[in-house]
Amino acid sequence: MTPKHWIDLLIGLAITGLILVGIEVSLGAAGLGEVPDATNWSRGFDPSARYLVPHAEPPGSWQTRFKHKTRPEVTVPPKGELPRILTFGGSNTAGFDTGYMEQVLAKELGSKGFEAFNLGRPGYGSERVKLIFLQALEVLDPDVVILYTGHNEFVERGFEMDLEAASAGGWATVPLRVARDTRLFNAIVQRYSQGGESRQKEPEAWDNEYQKFADITYDQTQEYFRAYKQNVRSMCEAALERGVRVVLCTIVYNRMSVPFSSTFPDDFDPAVVEEFEGLRRTALARLPEYLDVLLPTKEKHRLHAMDFSVRDREREKPAEVLQRNDYEGWRKAKGFLKKRDPMLQNASRWDAKVHRYYDAVLRHQRRDLGDQSRDRVLRAEKQLEQALTLYPEHPRALFELALTKHLVGRSGKSVAALLERAADLDRAPRKGSNMVNEIVRKVASQTEGVVLADIDRAFQECLPNGVVGWEWMADHCHLNRGGRDAITELMAAAVLENWRDLAAGGDLKEGASQGE
């Protein structure tokens, strides 16, 4: 290349730049492709992004930048005289009615004693909860924070993998960073995201979601939970350092929902795996057919909270619309759950899958052997036990054995223990487990000043053999309305039990580290 060529090249590049600037200016003149702030792309993962920003109305207030498609952002007004409670967590937390919590507290105190705001965000695991938590501590001046998190560790990590694959991976990292600041990029994104339909995956597309962790070993699972423990602990410590009181909650999970991922250790003998699977296959063939509904192998066959609301989706409609009272035989609860409505309302909006599930749950509950003889089911039990002697840490087989043992009338306690073990050993759970709750209990006991609200245990005490199942859960991790309200009451009780005098207008920061 001669110097003349270099000059020509530079002129060519300058013209290229002018054309691109021209495109940007034209889009600007047409009002297209406005560049959003950085939080738009981070989806909650960027520690440098602000997820709480000043808001004009009312003056001095703050607003979340959750960017949830269907939920409005949360606006937190300037703090008044009332002590302030903030709740943090994922979709269950987002479903807690903090207005109801205020009512419960006011009723107990005789006047409005606290103000409460819900900063839960569907899909958030402890990593993203921590970011919003730390920012809220800085600007919202809470007196009490309530943490209810632990279902979403694998949901969040799986989503992070999606984002890495779509945006941050390899060669695309730098071009994407530059492109995001252009109107052209944003105009195209907005054009294809119109109506928001393209961004939401339907359950039918979720099988791939669960394949992400198909090969994960239990040791790797433990690493994820170590990170969870670290996040929870650091949130507690950050709050206590600022003199903010902490209620740390155990989480309620569905013991009757099948584990998500069952794998063998990497160095496990393939011949033994084959023998194990052979025994399982034969055993499952000896179980009543209706149990297949409770043992889904594909994600789309699982029951999801959204199956209770068919309003905005083209879903399978049930042949006959049953009402919840048409279902007899649900296990009775005692204690504080006794007065609660166990199932979701508006049965007319349920997907047919809900009815299939409920039908199977009730048949299993009354030990219906269906098309099988008792002898065959007993043989299935024996074969599953045999399989588990080959490898005792297979969550799915443990779960299958639990259902089988219930069918043949084994003790409720032994069934409950198997269900707990199955949940604990799940390689990629999208729900809590006793392992998660033990982490919560441990952090609470090791962090002076943290108040433990052992909500899961409180639920267990109300239900036969401590098995929280489909009566109170809409899916593997989501509670129904009655369950959520019960939890809100338990949270309010924890606040009152420990800091009742806060509402009287005492020194709000005093006593935080004492747990009072």
Place this chain on the structure above:
Amino acid sequence: MNALKEFLRSHPLVWLVPMIAVPIIVGLVFYLARRESLTPDNPFIYDI
């Protein structure tokens, strides 16, 4: 006009570079934006 034609003929890089680079850059931005628009805000959103 003739002078311009003569200039472009003797300096092909001046027009070749934008002719090649602009479609590539716009295409790349389109590809990245399309991929971004297909990436969900959240894999699991429940509204109950």
